[in-house]
Amino acid sequence: MIEGMIIDNKREMNKTLTLSADAFLKMKRLRLLRVFCRLNCCDLTYLSNELRLLDWTGCPLRSLPSSFQPKYIVILLLPYSNIEQLWTENIPLYKLKVLNLEGSKNLIKAPDFTTAPNLEILVLEGCTRLIYVHPSVGVLTRLKLLNLRGCKSLRSFPTKIGMESLEKLILSDCSKLQSFPEIDGKMECLLRLYLDGTSxxxxxxxxxxxxxxxxxxxxxxxxxVSLPGSIGR
Known part of the structure; x- marks a missing residue:
């Protein structure tokens, strides 16, 4: 029995290792996907709309496939990717809680988060070409962590923020950022604010x-030049 199980497992592993991109077309109910190839996956143009988690470090695509409508996605991890823009148009992402694009050096602008109101963690650290963060990020009421460390080209940030659940905001080494937004409301959950290395x-x-x-x-x-008198009151 154990021998049979080992053989079956080996067969399953071999089958998985030899999957072609076309094979994903048959995986209509795929929920979790971790991609480990970086250089030879450009022909992977289909992703199941049923995905709850996509983890693809070093994704070589410039944008996610237009046919990908991940309305059930909860965790989207695309660190060190070649992504320039996630999607060309807004799509509903009401279940999305975690978005990580760390080190995606070709990312030009962060998407409109209007259709992702339940986002809790947003990591854009090291996106060195990122110039613009959409104002909608400032009203993500469930966001707990916003990490923009090392976004050296970042010039535009929302003029007003009211992220009532935010606990940590990291803008360290955003060296071209010249202004900090007005605080709309109390934002009582914010415990740590990193503005070191900004302009x-x-x-x-x-x-x-x-x-x-x-x-x-x-x-x-x-x-x-100076600090407002309201600090420390």
Missing amino acids: IQQLPSSIGNLSNLLLLNLEDCRNL
């Missing part, structure tokens, strides 16, 4: 609304 010139008085802030990192903020 921010002044902070709004509304930053005093961050009543539970434990850490404010302003190291190497050379253009910052």
